[in-house]
Amino acid sequence: MTTQTIFEQIQLKKSFLCLGLDPDLEKIPAHIISSSEDPIYDFCKSIVDEVQHLCVAVKINTAFFEAYGPKGFASIDRLVRYIKRHYPDLFTIADAKRGDIGNTSLRYAKAFFEAMPFDAITIAPYMGKDSVEPFLTYKDKHAILLALTSNAGAENFQLQTINNEELYKQVLKQSQHWKNASQLMYVVGATKAEHLAEIRKLVPESFLLVPGVGAQGGSLEDVYAHGANENVGLLVNSSRGILYADSGEGYVEAAFEAATMLQEKMKKLLS
Amino acid sequence: MTTQTIFEQIQLKKSFLCLGLDPDLEKIPAHIISSSEDPIYDFCKSIVDEVQHLCVAVKINTAFFEAYGPKGFASIDRLVRYIKRHYPDLFTIADAKRGDIGNTSLRYAKAFFEAMPFDAITIAPYMGKDSVEPFLTYKDKHAILLALTSNAGAENFQLQTINNEELYKQVLKQSQHWKNASQLMYVVGATKAEHLAEIRKLVPESFLLVPGVGAQGGSLEDVYAHGANENVGLLVNSSRGILYADSGEGYVEAAFEAATMLQEKMKKLLS
Numbered sequence: 001m002t003t004q005t006i007f008e009q010i011q012l013k014k015s016f017l018c019l020g021l022d023p024d025l026e027k028i029p030a031h032i033i034s035s036s037e038d039p040i041y042d043f044c045k046s047i048v049d050e051v052q053h054l055c056v057a058v059k060i061n062t063a064f065f066e067a068y069g070p071k072g073f074a075s076i077d078r079l080v081r082y083i084k085r086h087y088p089d090l091f092t093i094a095d096a097k098r099g100d101i102g103n104t105s106l107r108y109a110k111a112f113f114e115a116m117p118f119d120a121i122t123i124a125p126y127m128g129k130d131s132v133e134p135f136l137t138y139k140d141k142h143a144i145l146l147a148l149t150s151n152a153g154a155e156n157f158q159l160q161t162i163n164n165e166e167l168y169k170q171v172l173k174q175s176q177h178w179k180n181a182s183q184l185m186y187v188v189g190a191t192k193a194e195h196l197a198e199i200r201k202l203v204p205e206s207f208l209l210v211p212g213v214g215a216q217g218g219s220l221e222d223v224y225a226h227g228a229n230e231n232v233g234l235l236v237n238s239s240r241g242i243l244y245a246d247s248g249e250g251y252v253e254a255a256f257e258a259a260t261m262l263q264e265k266m267k268k269l270l271s
Numbered sequence: 272m273t274t275q276t277i278f279e280q281i282q283l284k285k286s287f288l289c290l291g292l293d294p295d296l297e298k299i300p301a302h303i304i305s306s307s308e309d310p311i312y313d314f315c316k317s318i319v320d321e322v323q324h325l326c327v328a329v330k331i332n333t334a335f336f337e338a339y340g341p342k343g344f345a346s347i348d349r350l351v352r353y354i355k356r357h358y359p360d361l362f363t364i365a366d367a368k369r370g371d372i373g374n375t376s377l378r379y380a381k382a383f384f385e386a387m388p389f390d391a392i393t394i395a396p397y398m399g400k401d402s403v404e405p406f407l408t409y410k411d412k413h414a415i416l417l418a419l420t421s422n423a424g425a426e427n428f429q430l431q432t433i434n435n436e437e438l439y440k441q442v443l444k445q446s447q448h449w450k451n452a453s454q455l456m457y458v459v460g461a462t463k464a465e466h467l468a469e470i471r472k473l474v475p476e477s478f479l480l481v482p483g484v485g486a487q488g489g490s491l492e493d494v495y496a497h498g499a500n501e502n503v504g505l506l507v508n509s510s511r512g513i514l515y516a517d518s519g520e521g522y523v524e525a526a527f528e529a530a531t532m533l534q535e536k537m538k539k540l541l542s
Contacts, residue, residue, distance in 0.1 A: 022375075063371060063378035069386035070348045074341040099395060100334060100368050101422040104293075107334035115340035124370060124395040126417055128424020146397055151372040153399020156445055162433040174427055 001091050001119045002140050003182075003207060007231040009056040009089055014267040016232050017259065018057035018093070018209065019048065020239030021079070022064045027244050029251050040065060041075040045082055047243060050252045051259040057091040057235050058083055059209075060118075077116050084117045091235070093144065093209070094121040099131045106134040113138045120144050122187060122209070125171045129178050136180035142207075143184055147171050147199065150189025150212035172202045185209055188227070190218025190236070196226035204229060211237040213262075220262070224269045232270070238262055272362050272390045273411050274478060278502040280327040280360055285538040287503050288530065289328035289364070289480065290319065291510030292350070293335045298515050300522050311336060312346040316353055318514060321523045322530040328362040328506050329354055330480075331389075348387050355388045362506070364415065364480070365392040370402045377405040384409045391415050393458060393480070396442045400449050407451035413478075414455055418442050418470065421460025421483035443473045456480055459498070461489025461507070467497035475500060482508040484533075491533070495540045503541070509533055 010016050023040035025033065036042040048058060060080060065072040080092055098108040098121060112118045113135075120142035123132055135143035148158055148168040158168040175184055188199055190212040199208070208227055212218045213236050220236060227234050238258070246254030281287050294311040296304065307313040319329060331351060336343040351363055369379040369392060383389045384406075391413035394403055406414035419429055419439040429439040446455055459470055461483040470479070479498055483489045484507050491507060498505050509529070517525030 061375060061378075063369070063375045063382065066344075066382035067378040067386060069382065070341065070345040072382075072386070073337075073344040077341045095371075097369060097371050097395070098334070100366075101420065104332060104334045107332075107338040111334065111337035111340065111343075115338060115343070124368070124397045126395045126397045126428060127420050127422060128427030128429070130422050130424040132424075149372065149398050151398060151401050153401040153403075156399030157397060157433075157438065157441065158399070160433045160438075160441065162428075162431045162438065167428065167431075167433065167438070170428065170431065 003231070005089075006056060006091050006207065006235075009091070010232050010270070013053065013056055013263075014270055015054055015056055015263045016234045016236055016266055016270075017055040017262050018059050018235040018237040019051055019055045019242060019259070020059045020061060020095070020211070020237045021047070022061040022239045022243065024064060025068075027247065029248055031249060038071075038075055038078070040068065040072065041078050044079055046252055047255050048083060048087070050256050051242065052087045052090060054256075054259040054263040055090070057093060059093040059095045059237055059239075061239070062094055062096040080116050080118055092117070092119045094118045097122050097124050097146065099124045099127055101127065102130040102134055105131050109135045109138060113141050120185065122146065125175065129174070132175065133179050136178070136183045141183065144209050145171060145175055145184055145186050147186040148188050148195055150191040150218070154189070169198075169202060172199060176203060187211070190223050193218060193222035193226055196223060200227055200229060205233070207233050207235060209235045209237065211239075213238060220265050221269065228269075236262075236266075274502070276360075277327060277362050277478065277506075280362070281503050281541070284324065284327055284534075285541055286325055286327055286534045287505045287507055287537055287541075288326040288533050289330050289506040289508040290322055290326045290513060290530070291330045291332060291366070291482070291508045292318070293332040293510045293514065295335060296339075298518065300519055302520060309342075309346055309349070311339065311343065312349050315350050317523055318526050319354060319358070321527050322513065323358045323361060325527075325530040325534040326361070328364060330364040330366045330508055330510075332510070333365060333367040351387050351389055363388070363390045365389040368393050368395050368417065370395045370398055372398065373401040373405055376402050380406045380409060384412050391456065393417065396446065400445070403446065404450050407449070407454045412454065415480050416442060416446055416455055416457050418457040419459050419466055421462040421489070425460070440469075440473060443470060447474060458482070461494050464489060464493035464497055467494060471498055471500060476504070478504050478506060480506045480508065482510075484509060491536050492540065499540075507533075507537075
């Protein structure tokens, strides 16, 4: 999917919401666990069906599936195929934080872009250029580089000064010169909204994937004010706030309400 | 598995060899492809059976399995269980380069340490302390942090200067203060043997996982001279040099010979 298509979807749906799927058997409603053979798939599918018209992207957090072993990994594949078949306009992100030497990154690209039909994958940049470029050789597919994350550990390395500026800025700047850099996007935590304006200057054209709005405390208005560009250029993720808005039989209605509240805020910001 | 057990195995087998499993359907002998329902599993199993007594560790490169989708991921699980069942003294490493916010890293730890019986997993350190510590809460399990890798992209960030020293040294130093740091090991590329002596000073007790000997050009003698500590403290990996020593029906014998050559060199260094 091209970034132009994502922009068109944002305009059409008046939303730049990304639905984050982090299924957890300890939080999924009991009636699904007891009646389903693949509860993490059925739970996620029911949420997607309910809110797909309110969001432009879906982010599958691979860890929450892999935690259940091969069966969980199979659910990733089943879920992304379901989404692509039923809602081909949704931008599908594997939040997988992969990245390795070139020859190995190429295999991760095959996994997520060929064996499975994802549009994008999140990548840790620590191993540098040749660990990222294999993901950018696929037409209309995207690598979403970790730049500045919203966790406490961002202080350890990302915010340390390297050549007179923070490491995460080096990641943003250097990566803009890599091959097919127009297919790069960046992860930027919303709890660091004060950094967003600076980030936007360094990567004026790129889409930013912003987790951490809502439960983790970031403000949607701040993110939009500092992070939006001419094509919006933002995908703001919400996971737990939608998935677990209610823990009982009314969970889909509660998810719908939570997603609607976010989409209405976004609609206001976009107008 | 404790590092003491690894050391005892090194003494017993007179080897600090780690067998790297990077199965590639384009390189696996044709007769396996045509006769097996799970050729990447059968290929890896046959190599492990042949060389298990010559090595102390096995490293499964998850990318080469995930490239084949859910079926490939299931082969990881099948393979590590086979190894644990038949060769419980082998130290099993998931070369998976995971790492995310704490809550998500915890799920990757569950995937590799509970759903699957790995002893260790490789981790990218970009997200800092709280992305790594969840892996260290498992008794006798290990997180192997990327420090200095052997690819060209190591220049982009790892070798850049941060607080007057290279980023990879910051990773080594800071991580030594994290909770349960005694369960940390580090990935250090053998092509950077000149850095090994400095690394050994910073992490005197830790095991180092060293890829890049052989095909990628590092010298085993240099690695040992600069990297060994009192408990050896080295796991030197060879993947392609063993797996694809021969592409035909004689591949297991060729793998045996390639592994034997490395083990004999190691035996000499250890004596």
